[in-house]
Amino acid sequence: MAFGKGCHLHLIDGSAYIFRAFHALPPLTRKSDGLPIGAVSGFCNMLQRYIDGNNGSDAPTHVAVIFDKGSHTFRNDLYDLYKANREAMPEDLRPQIPLTREATRAFNIACEEIEGFEADDIMATLARQAREAGGRVTILSSDKDLMQLVGDGVDMLDPMKNKRIDREGVIEKFGVPPERVVDVQALAGDSVDNVPGAPGIGIKTAALLINEFGSLEDLLDRAEEVPQPKRRQTLIEMREQIELSKKLVQLDDRMALPFSLDDLEVRPPEPEKLMAFLTQMEFRTLTRRIAESLGIEAPAIPDTTPEGANPDTDAPPPPPVAPEAYECVRDMVALERWIAQARDRGWVAFDTETTGLNEMTCDLVGVSLCVEAGTACYVPLAHRAPGADDLFGSSELLEGQIPMDRALAALKPLLEDPAVLKIGQNMKYDAKVMARYGIRIAPIDDTMLMSYAMNAGLHGHGMDALSERYLSHTTIPIKDMIGSGKAQITFDRVGIEEATKYAAEDADVTLRLWQSFKPQLHRVQVTRVYEGLERPLVPVLTEMEMAGIKVDRNVLSRMSGAFAQKMAQLEEEIHQLAGEAFNVGSPKQLGEILFDKMGIEGGKKGKTGAYATGADILEDLATEHELPRRVLDWRQISKLKSTYTDALQDHINPDTGRVHTSYLIAGANTGRLASNDPNLQNIPVRSEEGRRIREAFVADEGKVLVSLDYSQIELRILAHMADIPALKEAFREGQDIHAMTASEMFNVPLDQMTPDIRRQAKAINFGVIYGISGFGLARNLRIPRAEAQGFIDRYFERFPGIRQYMDDTVAFAKEHKRVETMFGRRIHTPEIGAKGPRAGFAQRAAINAPIQGTAADIIRRAMIRMPAAIAGLPARMLLQVHDELLFEVDKAAAEDLIGIARDVMEGAAEPVVKLDVPLIVDAGQGANWAEAH
DNA sequence: AAATTCACG
DNA sequence: GACGTACGTGAATTTC
Numbered sequence: 017m018a019f020g021k022g023c024h025l026h027l028i029d030g031s032a033y034i035f036r037a038f039h040a041l042p043p044l045t046r047k048s049d050g051l052p053i054g055a056v057s058g059f060c061n062m063l064q065r066y067i068d069g070n071n072g073s074d075a076p077t078h079v080a081v082i083f084d085k086g087s088h089t090f091r092n093d094l095y096d097l098y099k100a101n102r103e104a105m106p107e108d109l110r111p112q113i114p115l116t117r118e119a120t121r122a123f124n125i126a127c128e129e130i131e132g133f134e135a136d137d138i139m140a141t142l143a144r145q146a147r148e149a150g151g152r153v154t155i156l157s158s159d160k161d162l163m164q165l166v167g168d169g170v171d172m173l174d175p176m177k178n179k180r181i182d183r184e185g186v187i188e189k190f191g192v193p194p195e196r197v198v199d200v201q202a203l204a205g206d207s208v209d210n211v212p213g214a215p216g217i218g219i220k221t222a223a224l225l226i227n228e229f230g231s232l233e234d235l236l237d238r239a240e241e242v243p244q245p246k247r248r249q250t251l252i253e254m255r256e257q258i259e260l261s262k263k264l265v266q267l268d269d270r271m272a273l274p275f276s277l278d279d280l281e282v283r284p285p286e287p288e289k290l291m292a293f294l295t296q297m298e299f300r301t302l303t304r305r306i307a308e309s310l311g312i313e314a315p316a317i318p319d320t321t322p323e324g325a326n327p328d329t330d331a332p333p334p335p336p337v338a339p340e341a342y343e344c345v346r347d348m349v350a351l352e353r354w355i356a357q358a359r360d361r362g363w364v365a366f367d368t369e370t371t372g373l374n375e376m377t378c379d380l381v382g383v384s385l386c387v388e389a390g391t392a393c394y395v396p397l398a399h400r401a402p403g404a405d406d407l408f409g410s411s412e413l414l415e416g417q418i419p420m421d422r423a424l425a426a427l428k429p430l431l432e433d434p435a436v437l438k439i440g441q442n443m444k445y446d447a448k449v450m451a452r453y454g455i456r457i458a459p460i461d462d463t464m465l466m467s468y469a470m471n472a473g474l475h476g477h478g479m480d481a482l483s484e485r486y487l488s489h490t491t492i493p494i495k496d497m498i499g500s501g502k503a504q505i506t507f508d509r510v511g512i513e514e515a516t517k518y519a520a521e522d523a524d525v526t527l528r529l530w531q532s533f534k535p536q537l538h539r540v541q542v543t544r545v546y547e548g549l550e551r552p553l554v555p556v557l558t559e560m561e562m563a564g565i566k567v568d569r570n571v572l573s574r575m576s577g578a579f580a581q582k583m584a585q586l587e588e589e590i591h592q593l594a595g596e597a598f599n600v601g602s603p604k605q606l607g608e609i610l611f612d613k614m615g616i617e618g619g620k621k622g623k624t625g626a627y628a629t630g631a632d633i634l635e636d637l638a639t640e641h642e643l644p645r646r647v648l649d650w651r652q653i654s655k656l657k658s659t660y661t662d663a664l665q666d667h668i669n670p671d672t673g674r675v676h677t678s679y680l681i682a683g684a685n686t687g688r689l690a691s692n693d694p695n696l697q698n699i700p701v702r703s704e705e706g707r708r709i710r711e712a713f714v715a716d717e718g719k720v721l722v723s724l725d726y727s728q729i730e731l732r733i734l735a736h737m738a739d740i741p742a743l744k745e746a747f748r749e750g751q752d753i754h755a756m757t758a759s760e761m762f763n764v765p766l767d768q769m770t771p772d773i774r775r776q777a778k779a780i781n782f783g784v785i786y787g788i789s790g791f792g793l794a795r796n797l798r799i800p801r802a803e804a805q806g807f808i809d810r811y812f813e814r815f816p817g818i819r820q821y822m823d824d825t826v827a828f829a830k831e832h833k834r835v836e837t838m839f840g841r842r843i844h845t846p847e848i849g850a851k852g853p854r855a856g857f858a859q860r861a862a863i864n865a866p867i868q869g870t871a872a873d874i875i876r877r878a879m880i881r882m883p884a885a886i887a888g889l890p891a892r893m894l895l896q897v898h899d900e901l902l903f904e905v906d907k908a909a910a911e912d913l914i915g916i917a918r919d920v921m922e923g924a925a926e927p928v929v930k931l932d933v934p935l936i937v938d939a940g941q942g943a944n945w946a947e948a949h
Numbered sequence: 950a951a952a953t954t955c956a957c958g
Numbered sequence: 959g960a961c962g963t964a965c966g967t968g969a970a971t972t973t974c
Contacts, residue, residue, distance in 0.1 A: 658970055695968045698957035786964035853962045864965040898958045
């Protein structure tokens with residue numbers, strides 16, 4: 017039936033339905049795989065209720081559900097801050113968006129959306145068309161932005177309150193009739209959509225003014241006549257902003273639509289299609305109820321699926337990975353098609369190929385995208401002919417590649433689109449590479465971090481291993497592309513066809529892993545860990561790593577020279593003492609000199625049969641002999657020179673003059689970060705000589721380095737977790753914890769404490785954190801083993817809760833094959849049931865992990881909150897060293913920074929965890945890291 | 950590539 | 959009665 021006189025059009029505001037459904041309902045997940053499904057369920061319920069309510073005389077002849085699509089509309093072109101303060105879509109809602117489209121179609125209701133337009137504009141256009149054709153319109157929404165459409169033959173219906181809004185209702189709400197609503201909105205502005213309006217004027221004042229002057233235009237033209245001086249001034253000065261606001265709130269009812277009113281005719285339900293969708297969603301009650309109302313038998317829904325099953329129980333299994341099938345994207349038309357597909361889905365797996373492993377120095381060679389298992393492409397951007405170098409080591413780009421700038425310009429809106437989730441494996445790498453090309457990828461998911469949150473301690477989290485383990489698929493080795501060793505080439509020299517298979521496979525595998533992991537996160541109950549402690553760290557670390565820290569090459573190079581001299585001198589003395597020249601750096605040769613030639617008592621070690629010559633052994637020998645002392649000195653300097661003063665210089669980035677480390681988020685089993693390339697978490701500090709290396713880490717001109725570190729954080733956590741009243745009390749009183757321990761253990765009053773007794777207690781305190789043993793403590797303190805064991809026994813007697821904690825933790829580990837931090841991070845302990853020496857090892861690791869891991873979680877929380885907290889200061893967070901954060905800040909703002917950052921760190925456990933002991937942060941500042949620490 | 954050593958928390 | 963032995967990392971060097 018053609019739309020015309022007597023017809024009645026219903027327009028359903030789909031996006032409003034979804035958000036209502038999402039926020040009104042408790043989170044609900046699909047039983048078989050944990051897919052969040054609450055909003056879809058609520059959405060279906062609302063649609064069903066809508067259909068049930070349509071039996072009256074007022075039933076529609078035409079109906080459509082209208083959705084928003086894309087985040088960029090013509091309003092963003094008018095005003096780039098339009099809807100800028102809108103919060104990101106909740107993670108659990110995102111995957112449900114496409115499902116609501118499916119649901120609408122399953123109900124056999126027309127479902128319309130147009131890229132780059134808001135649903136409101138489509139509804140405005142349809143409403144106008146319907147009126148002009150002589151029909152009536154009802155808009156099912158409560159959105160006040162739509163009230164401007166109400167009028168002769170058009171009204172609104174709030175589906176939740178079942179309240180009809182007509183002309184009178186609009187006047188009640190806005191104080192003006194519908195045709196003046198935009199004028200009021202233009203003046204009042206809208207904080208939700210970030211429409212500026214006129215400052216100081218709200219809806220009430222706006223309505224007053226519009227009623228008095230007749231229209232916005234008249235008001236602005238005759239603003240001089242407004243009696244209130246402040247108001248008058250605002251209207252005159254802000255005229256442009258007000259006019260812009262009107263353009264933002266004015267709906268476009270003249271859109272060109274690719275469909276007509278006739279296409280929206282009400283269609284009878286198709287029970288099979290609807291039932292298929294509802295059962296796939298596993299809506300038991302809803303399926304039964306709708307089946308009843310349709311007068312058919314409700315299909316059975318399988319109860320549940322086995323662990324590790326494919327998430328889409330009703331969907332066919334994904335196709336096997338087939339690298340030959342991947343598309344190579346060589347022109348803009350094809351690229352735009354892929355981008356559109358990604359937008360349609362709301363997610364895309366993304367991967368970059370580069371010329372190296374260092375994100376700060378490598379060049380982008382190509383990117384790959386995957387929108388569905390098996391449907392992936394590679395976009396080559398900078399491949400070159402193999403070997404055909406010119407004098408400067410470069411060659412012409414190969415034909416058939418989209419120019420880099422054009423491709424990136426097309427990809428940027430997608431990669432930055434808040435409505436499209438970008439899925440990666442180790443996304444920090446890709447985020448850093450793309451950031452150097454001016455693209456800030458967001459929002460993201462990361463399969464490496466998902467694996468880490470679920471399976472830390474069980475296996476590694478690299479893509480090849482994950483693919484093997486969870487997809488039973490062996491990925492193409494990178495060696496097949498670039499070779500290895502001396503003949504290794506960079507990825508830009510790999511043939512484009514070969515590269516397509518390799519690169520697109522990575523994106524394909526990443527997407528498949530994501531589809532498998534995403535529902536598992538819920539099932540395993542680590543969603544909070546992943547979303548709260550892993551994923552948010554990616555942008556924070558990206559910023560820190562790209563900021564880098566300034567290192568003074570001259571300081572290092574001067575020290576290097578001095579070290580070389582000292583080493584040469586020591587080497588000569590060592591050779592003389594040995595009576596022959598040998599390589600002091602060779603433990604094997606040193607062992608032979610010491611134990612064979614010089615005949616010192618000592619033993620072989622390990623299956624290699626080599627003598628052990630570690631520092632502790634040489635330390636013992638040093639009391640009797642001179643040579644070992646010199647070797648120890650030589651080794652210390654050699655270490656400082658090779659690892660620090662020399663190697664560090666090679667890490668100074670020529671472009672920035674700074675050193676950019678890279679943090680591994682999923683490196684350490686306990687939740688700690690690890691730093692590499694270079695490791696800036698092990699810069700010397702314990703020895704006076706080594707400490708001076710920190711003088712080379714400097715603040716930029718006009719700035720200082722600020723260091724804040726948690727005091728005794730692991731002992732505090734132990735005191736809380738093991739619930740030791742004496743320790744908790746001591747921390748609350750701000751006492752010297754090691755002196756207190758010594759006093760308790762050895763019955764020495766605090767005022768008679770000696771440094772030596774305190775030192776022993778300190779060693780015991782640390783030993784407890786590591787899972788103490790008599791042997792280990794004896795070796796550490798260099799005392800007889802029996803005496804060490806005596807200390808431990810006494811410690812457990814004085815603090816019986818410690819033993820209890822250790823026993824409980826090991827028992828928990830044995831039962832669950834894992835332990836947990838206070839924030840729910842899981843650390844697996846597969847070796848806990850082992851026999852022999854490995855048993856003790858696994859038990860100590862299990863005892864230590866919750867303590868070390870909880871401390872790691874706390875500083876992660878501080879780091880995640882830090883950027884927002886210090887946003888107003890001229891400061892940057894540069895480094896994390898487990899319990900320390902290092903900042904660079906303008907001199908004048910150093911104290912402000914210390915105050916704010918300290919508050920963030922000391923309060924980082926809250927509100928999730930309330931510790932019985934305070935967290936205390938010490939701070940320092942200076943021109944270099946040695947001074948700041 | 951493995952083993953050894955040593956820097957850090 | 960013997961086994962080994964403090965927790966977590968990364969990097970440079972030598973040796974196989």
